[in-house]
Amino acid sequence: MIRILNHILFVTGIMLIFSTTAFAYLDPSVMTYAIQVVAGLVIAVGAVIGIYWRKAKKKVQNKLGIDENSKKSVEDDVVEFKDDAEKK
Numbered sequence: 001m002i003r004i005l006n007h008i009l010f011v012t013g014i015m016l017i018f019s020t021t022a023f024a025y026l027d028p029s030v031m032t033y034a035i036q037v038v039a040g041l042v043i044a045v046g047a048v049i050g051i052y053w054r055k056a057k058k059k060v061q062n063k064l065g066i067d068e069n070s071k072k073s074v075e076d077d078v079v080e081f082k083d084d085a086e087k088k
Helices: 002-017 029-064
Strands: none
16 A cells, blocks of 8 residues: 555656647536536535435444434325216
8 A cells, every 4th residue: 555655656756847838729518627627526425424324323223222213293194985876
């Protein structure tokens, strides 16, 4: 692990030493793309955190014996039967 880190630092140092200044024009639409990238990353990270939060919460509830559906009421299904005479 340390060897890989040293290699990355060496390559980064070489890139910084031999870098040149670039005089480039940045189109105004570049900022729009940057905002889209940041928004996409925030949404993706939020989704991942939400998924793992639910999994962790469920594991903790199972370990503690907590049932999240214990206080919820469930209604019975309503089934209606009509006679053939009523249909005509």
